[in-house]
Amino acid sequence: MTDAGRRPRVAVIGAGPGGYPAAFRAADLGFDVTLIDPEANPGGACLYRGCIPSKTLLHVAALLDESERAADWGVRFQRPEVDLDALRGWKDRVIARMTAGLGQLVRARNVRFVRGRARFADAHTLHVDTGDGADPAPIAFDYAVVATGSQPAAPPGLAADGARVMDSTSALALADVPSSLLVVGGGYIGLELGSVFAALGSRVTLVEMASGLLPGADRDLVRPLAQRLAGAFEEILLNTRVQTLRVEDDGVRVRLAGARLDDPARTFDRVLTAVGRRPTSDGLDLDKAGVECDARGFVQVDAQRRTTAPHIFAVGDVAGEPMLAHKATHEAHTAAAAMAGQPAVYEPHAVPAVVFTDPEIAWCGLTETQARDQRIPHQVARFPWAASGRATTLGRTDGLSKLVLEPRTDRVLGVGITGAGAGELIAEGVLAVEMGARAEDLRLSMHPHPTTSETLMEAAEVLYGASAHFLTNARR
Ligand code: FAD
Ligand code: NAD
Numbered sequence: 001m002t003d004a005g006r007r008p009r010v011a012v013i014g015a016g017p018g019g020y021p022a023a024f025r026a027a028d029l030g031f032d033v034t035l036i037d038p039e040a041n042p043g044g045a046c047l048y049r050g051c052i053p054s055k056t057l058l059h060v061a062a063l064l065d066e067s068e069r070a071a072d073w074g075v076r077f078q079r080p081e082v083d084l085d086a087l088r089g090w091k092d093r094v095i096a097r098m099t100a101g102l103g104q105l106v107r108a109r110n111v112r113f114v115r116g117r118a119r120f121a122d123a124h125t126l127h128v129d130t131g132d133g134a135d136p137a138p139i140a141f142d143y144a145v146v147a148t149g150s151q152p153a154a155p156p157g158l159a160a161d162g163a164r165v166m167d168s169t170s171a172l173a174l175a176d177v178p179s180s181l182l183v184v185g186g187g188y189i190g191l192e193l194g195s196v197f198a199a200l201g202s203r204v205t206l207v208e209m210a211s212g213l214l215p216g217a218d219r220d221l222v223r224p225l226a227q228r229l230a231g232a233f234e235e236i237l238l239n240t241r242v243q244t245l246r247v248e249d250d251g252v253r254v255r256l257a258g259a260r261l262d263d264p265a266r267t268f269d270r271v272l273t274a275v276g277r278r279p280t281s282d283g284l285d286l287d288k289a290g291v292e293c294d295a296r297g298f299v300q301v302d303a304q305r306r307t308t309a310p311h312i313f314a315v316g317d318v319a320g321e322p323m324l325a326h327k328a329t330h331e332a333h334t335a336a337a338a339m340a341g342q343p344a345v346y347e348p349h350a351v352p353a354v355v356f357t358d359p360e361i362a363w364c365g366l367t368e369t370q371a372r373d374q375r376i377p378h379q380v381a382r383f384p385w386a387a388s389g390r391a392t393t394l395g396r397t398d399g400l401s402k403l404v405l406e407p408r409t410d411r412v413l414g415v416g417i418t419g420a421g422a423g424e425l426i427a428e429g430v431l432a433v434e435m436g437a438r439a440e441d442l443r444l445s446m447h448p449h450p451t452t453s454e455t456l457m458e459a460a461e462v463l464y465g466a467s468a469h470f471l472t473n474a475r476r
Helices: 019-028 044-049 051-073 084-108 168-172 188-200 219-232 325-339 368-373 389-393 422-434 439-444 454-463
Strands: 009-013 032-037 112-115 117-122 125-129 143-146 150-152 180-184 203-207 235-237 240-248 251-258 265-268 270-273 277-279 312-314 353-355 360-365 379-384 400-405 412-419
Touching: 009 019, 019 032, 019 084, 019 143, 019 325, 044 051, 044 084, 044 168, 051 084, 051 168, 051 188, 143 325, 168 188, 180 188, 180 251, 180 265, 188 203, 188 219, 188 270, 188 353, 203 240, 219 235, 219 360, 219 400, 219 412, 251 270, 312 325, 353 422, 360 422, 368 400, 368 412, 379 454, 389 454, 400 439, 400 454, 412 422, 412 439, 412 454, 422 439, 422 454, 439 454
Parallel strands: 009 032, 009 143, 032 112, 143 312, 180 203, 180 270, 203 235
Antiparallel strands: 117 125, 150 277, 240 251, 251 265, 353 360, 360 412, 379 400, 400 412
16 A cells, blocks of 8 residues: 555566566555556467467467378378468457457456557656547556567668568468468578478468577487478578568568678568567657667666566566567566565566467576576486477477586486477476476486376486487486
């Protein structure tokens, strides 16, 4: 309660996986909460144009791929027919169901939802632009949370026009299936959405300016995916950039600049740019509230996610990398607890990363690349999925599980997994790292058979030269 005897007021700007959990947790903690977002219901980029629509389509892509692969197992399907209108409808229904559910939770918690765009008038007041000419009363707050997310980066010359040159948002609208598609960027979005369009029938060419896909991820984890995509995509061009891009009536003329290019001039039906995202910190008049950003536009925050104005917090994509939904939510819970005076800080040891391709790639904690680059003493225990019974039954031996361990103590510092369902399996790795588990703990915990979860236990067994199915001792 404030001096005036009323509940302290919290204004949350943005209702994505950073904003709505901040609002919900603050309401649960007894604050008087207002949540502001331009959409009719909470969801943010993740639900409306990110995680959820992309994973809905990736599930369908996996089904299409699997139906082809089944021929090897003696089951032949007729060539599947994709009804694009129905597929788009299914994706939209998934989004509608989830965002409507969040709308109900807003009402159930008595959170006030204001539809519009907020900006700071001063350090304790917001103005909201409703977009319909109405001028709602300013919103006064004791605490605020900036959770305005991010948007696709549009480097000069690569800006999306929505039709021929798409970003992730227009690609997920699924207007049609391009006959040929150039994907610019071999990161999360390029690989996930490139996989969707390849499965739907597009001839996909991917250009990545770095020397490998998913720069930053361990190479042994990326290799099985790179091999698979070499078959699914028309071409993958590394060390390559788009030099010029010209939209014409019949397609997009592109000139590429790269290390090994026979023909730098190409024409594509469509282009998808996926070269990163930038924080949505402009247009908020943050300076009027004393909130400062760094040179890249991320709002500066401390360990409790307080900004340079201590009663204003920032969480999610706008508060820094990695730009992941679960990181946004975790920060939101920290900020709400800090507001309530609880001793909360955001200091995870293991933020999981999952690329939902086929195979999936997942990792958490210290990567082998980081350990090597930062000269952190470590040892690695690997278990190849070719030795996994479950992976064999699935016809998916193209996987790898590995533990990055502290020498002497055998403490699990990081976990990396490539393979079907790696995104689900990595949760065990997160728990192991956060709990300070040792390889021995993974080895002695019984894992159900036959499952791919056994590959983590067997990686630990490899460390002790005790794996039944893979005869290598990581210590040798
Ligand atoms: P957002 O979800 O971007 O939400 C911010 C909200 O604030 C938006 O609704 C925006 O309209 C609103 N807003 C902006 N300015 C204002 C204002 N002035 N006033 C009021 N409201 C405002 N992450 C994962 O962890 N897993 C995935 O599988 C995954 N897949 C992705 C796929 C794609 C194609 C994309 C683009 C992203 C994906 N991400 C994924 C990233 C994930 O979407 C983001 O990390 C996450 O949405 C960040 O949450 P947030 O709350 O910080 O911001
Ligand atoms: P990204 O940072 O993952 O990848 C961008 C890639 O583009 C990099 O590999 C970079 O080297 C390359 N690149 C940059 N400029 C280029 C150029 N001019 N020519 C060729 N290549 C170029 O960014 P993204 O794929 O746009 O995704 C943005 C963010 O959204 C991700 O970093 C992630 O945080 C989030 N996201 C997460 C998921 C998930 O969790 N599964 C899925 C999608 C998006």
